[in-house]
Amino acid sequence: MSEVLGLKEKLGRNVFKHIEHPHIVIKEGKANDPRLRAAVYVCPAGLYSVNEAGEVELTIDGCLECGTCRLACGPELLEWNYPVGGTGVQFRFG
Amino acid sequence: MEEKFDAIIVGGGLAGLAAAYTLADAGLEEVLLLERGDYSGAKNVTGGRLYLNPVREMFPDLWKKAPLERYIAHEQVAVMAADRSVTVDYSGSELAGEPYNSYSIMRAKFDRWFAKQAERKGVQMVVKSLVDDVVMEDGKVIGVMAGGEALYADVVIACDGVLSLTAEKAGLRGPGRPADYAVGYKEIIELPRETIEARFNLEGDEGLARLFMGEVTQGKFGGGFLYTNKESISLGIVVGIKDLMEGQVAAPDLLDNLKQRPEIARLIKDGNTAEYSGHAVPEGGIKAMGKLFGHGILVTGDAAGMSMNIGLTVRGMEYALASGYYAAQAVIQAREKGDFTAAGLSVYKKLLDDSFVMQDFNNFKDAPQALDHPRFFNRYPEMAGDIMRDLYEIPAGPKQRIYPTIKSYLSIGELWAMVGDMRRMMKI
Numbered sequence: 001m002s003e004v005l006g007l008k009e010k011l012g013r014n015v016f017k018h019i020e021h022p023h024i025v026i027k028e029g030k031a032n033d034p035r036l037r038a039a040v041y042v043c044p045a046g047l048y049s050v051n052e053a054g055e056v057e058l059t060i061d062g063c064l065e066c067g068t069c070r071l072a073c074g075p076e077l078l079e080w081n082y083p084v085g086g087t088g089v090q091f092r093f094g
Numbered sequence: 095m096e097e098k099f100d101a102i103i104v105g106g107g108l109a110g111l112a113a114a115y116t117l118a119d120a121g122l123e124e125v126l127l128l129e130r131g132d133y134s135g136a137k138n139v140t141g142g143r144l145y146l147n148p149v150r151e152m153f154p155d156l157w158k159k160a161p162l163e164r165y166i167a168h169e170q171v172a173v174m175a176a177d178r179s180v181t182v183d184y185s186g187s188e189l190a191g192e193p194y195n196s197y198s199i200m201r202a203k204f205d206r207w208f209a210k211q212a213e214r215k216g217v218q219m220v221v222k223s224l225v226d227d228v229v230m231e232d233g234k235v236i237g238v239m240a241g242g243e244a245l246y247a248d249v250v251i252a253c254d255g256v257l258s259l260t261a262e263k264a265g266l267r268g269p270g271r272p273a274d275y276a277v278g279y280k281e282i283i284e285l286p287r288e289t290i291e292a293r294f295n296l297e298g299d300e301g302l303a304r305l306f307m308g309e310v311t312q313g314k315f316g317g318g319f320l321y322t323n324k325e326s327i328s329l330g331i332v333v334g335i336k337d338l339m340e341g342q343v344a345a346p347d348l349l350d351n352l353k354q355r356p357e358i359a360r361l362i363k364d365g366n367t368a369e370y371s372g373h374a375v376p377e378g379g380i381k382a383m384g385k386l387f388g389h390g391i392l393v394t395g396d397a398a399g400m401s402m403n404i405g406l407t408v409r410g411m412e413y414a415l416a417s418g419y420y421a422a423q424a425v426i427q428a429r430e431k432g433d434f435t436a437a438g439l440s441v442y443k444k445l446l447d448d449s450f451v452m453q454d455f456n457n458f459k460d461a462p463q464a465l466d467h468p469r470f471f472n473r474y475p476e477m478a479g480d481i482m483r484d485l486y487e488i489p490a491g492p493k494q495r496i497y498p499t500i501k502s503y504l505s506i507g508e509l510w511a512m513v514g515d516m517r518r519m520m521k522i
Contacts, residue, residue, distance in 0.1 A: 004353055004354060013368055014369055014371070038338075041339060041344045044345045064139075064279070064370075064372040066279070067256055067257040068275075068335060068374045070257060071257075071269070071335050072339050082224055082259070085130045085131075085223045086132055088137075089137070090133075091136055091202045093200045093201075093368060094200055094205070
């Protein structure tokens with residue numbers, strides 16, 4: 001079963017504890033910012049996508065908390081925090 | 095009067111645990127470590143290997159029982175072109191004798207165990223605790239805010255990893271530039287122990303490390319990696335964030351493409367992906383480092399940018415362990431003088447300067463710029479494939495002479511470019 005799994009399936013293998021409030025939010029008025037497009041390519045969990053209106057959307061479920069989107073897009077575009085202690089991904093192997 | 099700790103350590107990764115363990119070992123009783131995960135290691139990721147030599151003596155009692163995976167007895171690099179690859183294998187008794195140079199490792203296991211050892215020394219460990227901010231007074235860090243509560247200490251040690259929001263909030267660093275960071279992500283693929291040993295030709299606890307360069311990142315700065323653990327394989331990609339931002343390919347696809355390469359597919363066949371993890375990695379070297387200390391605060395490990403890619407070795411965990419250890423030594427010295435201002439804590443910088451940590455970062459200060467060169471990731475892997483094909487291929491008709499064939503793709507322009515690339519490499 002080493003074939004390609006698809007991201008959803010892959011992320012489904014992880015232990016996630018429910019995150020009450022999204023810890024990363026696209027700042028108001030920035031969803032159209034062309035600089036935000038980078039997030040679509042850099043996120044290893046593929047959580048950023050472009051919708052029909054050309055805006056970047058973020059689904060927080062499955063976030064690996066790797067920090068890459070903050071490094072790529074900066075705090076100017078993203079309200080970026082870690083999830084509350086004891087929530088979010090809990091790696092068993094790491 | 096509020097309770098005041100001797101030290102508050104933000105983050106229970108390798109740097110934080112090393113600092114806490116060393117402080118408690120030296121007899122400090124009020125050492126508080128705050129970890130945001132359910133346990134130490136819950137938020138931590140490595141590609142897969144720890145080099146022990148630089149840090150062995152700092153924690154002499156630690157290694158015997160540590161949950162390390164396999165000692166690396168086979169070092170390989172696979173240069174990948176579009177539909178062929180050339181693999182170099184370095185192995186032999188030099189790598190197979192104790193003390194071993196490096197081990198494959200999984201952080202959720204190792205860190206969790208290390209945290210137990212630190213607790214045994216007397217460290218007060220609080221998990222599920224996210225530090226939201228630093229508490230400042232007259233420009234000096236005097237504590238942290240965690241879960242709406244202010245906690246005070248003589249010194250705060252920021253060990254909160256690659257983004258270090260703690261150091262950023264204390265004004266010691268900025269948010270970082272994409273060019274100075276990479277992202278690593280991997281799958282843990284479970285396989286029976288015997289299968290791993292048979293597929294990789296390993297005996298007992300022997301392990302293998304294989305790096306992949308070339309087509310695996312589609313010419314972008316970075317590469318792939320494979321480490322054998324006891325009962326799993328860590329297979330992943332590390333790629334420069336700046337290059338990824340240019341588009342063309344999304345990060346997850348690079349790993350899926352690697353998994354589908356016939357060279358790899360057979361190695362992971364019937365394996366079960368047990369976890370998919372990722373983490374940003376500092377790779378900017380000394381030029382990208384933030385401040386290492388301020389009034390009432392020290393910065394260690396990834397938080398300070400202490401990770402280094404010099405091509406075939408990519409290291410960070412030894413620097414995290416060592417900087418945590420030296421941060422603890424600095425705190426002990428500052429305590430003797432009763433001076434936790436930047437002046438009192440500056441001994442940390444001196445300790446690092448005198449150690450392998452800053453000596454490595456100084457020696458390899460030009461490596462990040464030298465390696466950031468597309469030809470290393472597309473031109474040479476293709477050329478290696480071409481040369482191999484010309485050496486090995488027997489066509490249906492007569493075989494061309496080898497020297498003129500190889501010479502044909504080494505034009506004057508190409509040779510000039512190679513001289514230039516050589517000069518780059520000489521900076522490493």
